[in-house]
Each structure stands twice: as C-alpha cells, then as structure tokens.
Amino acid sequence: FMVIGPSEPIVAVLGADITLPCLVSPAMDVENMELWWFPSKFSGAVLIYQNQREQTEEQLAEYRGQTSLVKDFLTQGEAAVRIHHVQAFDNRLYTCFFQMRIFYEEASVELKVAGAGSAPQVHITGPEKDGRIVCMASGWFPKPQVQWRALSGEKFLTFSETQAQGLFTIKAILVVRDSSSGNVTCSVLNPILGQEKAMAMFIPEPFFSWSSPWKLAFMVILTVLMLLLLGAAFYIMREHTAKLxxxxxxxxxxxxxxxxxxxxxxxxxxxxxLQGDLAHRFLCCLADWRKSVYLPDWQKEKFQAWQVLKLLVTVSAVTVSLDPESAHSSLAVSDNKTSVTWKNLPKGSEHWEVEIRNAERSEWALGVCRRDVEKNGWNQESPEKGFWVVGMYGYTFSSLPYISEHVVPIPQRVGDLDLEKGDVSFYNMTDGSHIFSFPLTYSSGTLFPYFRLRSGDVSLTI
Known part of the structure; x- marks a missing residue:
C-alpha cells in the first residue's frame, strides 16, 4: 500500500478547528494499523493511534487535549487528525505515518495558519514631530502587508516596524510635507486570507501652519544665504590659488x-x-703586469732580443750532454749523449733547443724538473710535483695534461729559456713564436732538462 496526503496546503484560521487527512491506496481497513502524526522535524508526536486507541505517552505537551482522531472512515482507508483551537505555532509541515506489521508508508501535510488582527489605528504626532502620521495594528498572522494611500489612490513610501511574539504587531509611519494629499488611508492586508482592514485620516490645514507664508520667506532667506556662502567660498579659493x-x-x-x-x-x-677605484686597479694591474694578456708578446720580444744579443757578442752555445745513469730504464741515450729514444741532463742551462721527429702520433714531453723529482715509474707532470713541461698527450699538444693549450702545427724544434726573473718559457724555434710560460717560485731550486717518451717512434735531439 501507499499513503497519500493533500496536494495543496491546508489553510486554518486562528482559533478555529482544522482536520489533517491522509488515506491509503488501494483503499483498505486501517482500523488495526498503527497511525502517527508528527512534525516533519520530529521532536514528538501530535497524535498516536495504536491497538485501536489513542496513546498519550509520547505526545507533545502542547497537543495533549488539543487533538483527536477522526474515525468515521477508517474502514475505507482514510484517517485524519483534528487540531482544536489552531494557534500560530501550528503553522508547519506534518508527516502522517501508517504501519501494518513490518510494512509502513508516510506522506506530508502542510498547514498554513492565518489570522486577521485588529483594525489599524491612525493618529497624528503633531507639527513638533515633523508632521508624522502613525498607523498601528496588532494580532495579525503571518506578517501583514501595510500600505498608505491617498484619496486619489496614490501610494506612499512609508517607514514601518514589526514586532512578533507569536502574532505580529505593526507600526507604519508616514511623513506628510503639505496638505495637498487631503485624506490618507492606512490599510493592512493578510497575504493568505486576502483580508484587508483600513483606516482613513483627514489631514487638517492647521497641521501645516508652519509651512504657510513663513515658508516662502524662509526659503528666500535660505537661498540668499547659500548664494552669499558660495560667493565667499569662490573668492577665498581664488585668492588662495593666486597666492599658491x-x-x-x-x-x-x-x-x-x-x-x-x-x-x-x-x-x-x-x-x-671612480678615481680611487682606477688607482686601485692600476696598482693591481701594475703588480700583475708580467702575468697580463700581453705576456706572450713580451716574452717573445725578450726572447728575440736575447737571440740578437747572442749573435752580436757571438757567445758560443753551452755544450749539453745527456746523463745515461739518470735515465729511466726504458730510455736509450745515444753515444754522443745528445739524443734519446725511449730512455734527463745533469745540469741546468740558460738556453737549449730540442729537435723533434715523428711527434704527431707519439706520446712525449720535454721541459725542466727539480733535482729531487721521482724518476722511476710514471709521474704526474705538474709544477706542484716539480715538472714544467710541454708535450703530446693523446693527440693534443699542450703545456701539461690538464691545460688544453693547443698549438697548430706541432713544433718541430722547441727552445727552452730558463730566466732568472722567475719564468720558464717555451718557443717554436722555426718561426720564433711563443708557446707557453710557467711562473717559478723561489723554492724551485736548481732546474735540470727533462725528457719523457711513452709511446710511438718519436725522437728528441738536443
């Protein structure tokens, strides 16, 4: 089965009795069913019917003695609860609940309560209150609509206040500027019942005595004063602007x-x-002048000057020979002690030259070293370890294995100049170009020529 309630809200007048019906479909005897009526937000029951009698244990206190079950049509599937002396708090949505053994269904019933209160009372508060007319009415539900109208039917805007303590009490105020309106009417309308109550008020002429001849004089004086004020303000602003x-x-x-x-x-x-900064930079650059980007050209010019000086004074070259006893076991020194193939000189020199054959596809190095360097095994050839060399590393000609200073073409004849000023420089003796220079420290000591052959058929000849 299913439970069906009214499709439209039920309207009840304050103080009257009202019936909230529900029925089952298909029609059947509901006399032995359990029937409940309660507000949708369940907080207790309005009426309970069990075991063919009304129960009061779970009934809300405000409904005890105020409700009863209409039993006339129980056998035809219709049941209704009657609420006696309807009040404002009965305005709500209800649920009717029907249960037979384990089967149950429910439906909703909406009740709208309406009531017309007292007729409006209208009175004038007097000129001292700025010409206000007050309309008051009480005992209305729900909140009524209040409207002021002129005799011609024109509607006025009003200021209204509403107080609700179950029922509504309203207060509407109309401010009247002059007597041209004549009679005015205050009407109060119940929006549900469509019932309206009204009260008319005649506005007497003395009520506007304050606005008679004096009103025109007052307006003229006020206008003159406003013009004077505006003129004075304009003059002051113009003077102020000129001074500014x-x-x-x-x-x-x-x-x-x-x-x-x-x-x-x-x-x-x-x-x-800027002058201070330039002076500081000048001192720094002066101190590092010998290490600046012009070092290669400076070294080259100095080397060329040394070559010219050597030719002018016809100084014979220092005879240099290789010491077989200091050579690595894998190196062989020629009989005249001037070339080495896979096998260093016993003393330092100011200048010496080395001719290189088969340099491209071999691994070799030449330069100078300290007396105390390790000669056995393979050594890391770096200034930190006491070696200042250039050579072929893989297929790259560089100053040392960790600095990629490429020179193309690979020199066939290399000159080594050991300067007293703290530099070791290498030159391409074919064209006189500068290859690379190493700075020395005072702790370097006496330096000796150094040769190393690792692979290929390269030949180094002093």
Missing part, C-alpha cells in the same frame, strides 16, 4: 638651484670614487 601660484613661481628657481647643486655634488663624489 605666486609662491610656486618664487620657489621654482631656488628649487632648481638646489637640484643643480645636488647634481654637482653627486658628480664630484662619483668622480672621486
């Missing part, structure tokens, strides 16, 4: 002079800072 412009014209050259002085001071300060 005069002051700005006087301050402009002084402000420009101050700005020029500030710019000059900032420029002088910037110049002093």
């Amino acid at each position: 412009q005069e002051m700005q014209e006087w301050e402009k050259p002084h402000r420009e002079q101050e700005e020029d002085q500030q710019i000059k001071e900032e420029a002088l300060k910037a110049r002093d800072e």
Whole structure:
C-alpha cells in the first residue's frame, strides 16, 4: 500500500478547528494499523493511534487535549487528525505515518495558519514631530502587508516596524510635507486570507501652519544665504590659488638651484670614487703586469732580443750532454749523449733547443724538473710535483695534461729559456713564436732538462 496526503496546503484560521487527512491506496481497513502524526522535524508526536486507541505517552505537551482522531472512515482507508483551537505555532509541515506489521508508508501535510488582527489605528504626532502620521495594528498572522494611500489612490513610501511574539504587531509611519494629499488611508492586508482592514485620516490645514507664508520667506532667506556662502567660498579659493601660484613661481628657481647643486655634488663624489677605484686597479694591474694578456708578446720580444744579443757578442752555445745513469730504464741515450729514444741532463742551462721527429702520433714531453723529482715509474707532470713541461698527450699538444693549450702545427724544434726573473718559457724555434710560460717560485731550486717518451717512434735531439 501507499499513503497519500493533500496536494495543496491546508489553510486554518486562528482559533478555529482544522482536520489533517491522509488515506491509503488501494483503499483498505486501517482500523488495526498503527497511525502517527508528527512534525516533519520530529521532536514528538501530535497524535498516536495504536491497538485501536489513542496513546498519550509520547505526545507533545502542547497537543495533549488539543487533538483527536477522526474515525468515521477508517474502514475505507482514510484517517485524519483534528487540531482544536489552531494557534500560530501550528503553522508547519506534518508527516502522517501508517504501519501494518513490518510494512509502513508516510506522506506530508502542510498547514498554513492565518489570522486577521485588529483594525489599524491612525493618529497624528503633531507639527513638533515633523508632521508624522502613525498607523498601528496588532494580532495579525503571518506578517501583514501595510500600505498608505491617498484619496486619489496614490501610494506612499512609508517607514514601518514589526514586532512578533507569536502574532505580529505593526507600526507604519508616514511623513506628510503639505496638505495637498487631503485624506490618507492606512490599510493592512493578510497575504493568505486576502483580508484587508483600513483606516482613513483627514489631514487638517492647521497641521501645516508652519509651512504657510513663513515658508516662502524662509526659503528666500535660505537661498540668499547659500548664494552669499558660495560667493565667499569662490573668492577665498581664488585668492588662495593666486597666492599658491605666486609662491610656486618664487620657489621654482631656488628649487632648481638646489637640484643643480645636488647634481654637482653627486658628480664630484662619483668622480672621486671612480678615481680611487682606477688607482686601485692600476696598482693591481701594475703588480700583475708580467702575468697580463700581453705576456706572450713580451716574452717573445725578450726572447728575440736575447737571440740578437747572442749573435752580436757571438757567445758560443753551452755544450749539453745527456746523463745515461739518470735515465729511466726504458730510455736509450745515444753515444754522443745528445739524443734519446725511449730512455734527463745533469745540469741546468740558460738556453737549449730540442729537435723533434715523428711527434704527431707519439706520446712525449720535454721541459725542466727539480733535482729531487721521482724518476722511476710514471709521474704526474705538474709544477706542484716539480715538472714544467710541454708535450703530446693523446693527440693534443699542450703545456701539461690538464691545460688544453693547443698549438697548430706541432713544433718541430722547441727552445727552452730558463730566466732568472722567475719564468720558464717555451718557443717554436722555426718561426720564433711563443708557446707557453710557467711562473717559478723561489723554492724551485736548481732546474735540470727533462725528457719523457711513452709511446710511438718519436725522437728528441738536443
């Protein structure tokens, strides 16, 4: 089965009795069913019917003695609860619940309560209250609609207040400017019942005595005063603007002079800072001049000057020979002790030259070293380990294995110049170009020529 309630809300008048019906479909005897009526937000029951009698244990206190079950049509499947003396709090949505053994269904019933209260009471508060007319009514439900109208039917905007303590009490105020409105009516309308109550009020002429001849005089005086005030304000603003412009014209050259002085001071300060910075950079560059980007050309010019000096004074070259006893076991020194193939000189020299054959596809190195370097096994050839060399590493010609200083073509004849000023420099003796220079420290000690052959058929000849 299913339970069906009214499709439209049921309207009840305050103080009257009202019936909230529900029925089952298909129609059947509901006399032995369990029937409940309760508010949708369940907080207790309005009426309970069990075991063919009404129960009061779970019934809300405000409904005890105020409800009863209509039993006339129980056998035909219709049941209804009657609420006696309807009040404002009965305005709500209800649920009717029907249960037979384990089967149950429910439906909703909406009850709208409406009531027309007292007729509106209208009175005038007097001129001392700015000509206000007050309309009051009480005992209305729900909140009524209040409207002021003129005799011609024109509607006025009003200020209204509403107080609700179950029922609504309203207070509407109309401010009247003159007697042209004549009679005015205050009407109060119940929006559900469509019932309206009204009260008319005649506005007497003395009520507007304050606005008779004196009103025109007052308005004229007020207008004159406003014009005088506007004229005075305009004059003051014009004088103030003129003085402000005069002051700005006087301050402009002084402000420009101050700005020029500030710019000059900032420029002088910037110049002093720049001169100090340039002086500092000059001292640093002077100290590092010998290591600057012009070092290769400087070294080259010095080397060429040394070559010219050698030719002019016809100084014979120092005879250099290789010491077989100091050579690695894998190196062989020629009989005249001037070339080495897979096998260093016993003393330092100012200048010496080495001719290189088959240099491209071999691994070799030449340069100078300290006396105390390790000669057995393979050594890391770096200034930190006491070696200042150039050579072929893989297929790259560089100053040492970790600095990629490529030289193309690979030199066939290399000159080594050991300078007293703290540099070891290498030159391409074919064209006189500078290859690389190593800086020395005072702890380097006496230096000796150094040769190393690792692979290929390269030959080094002094």
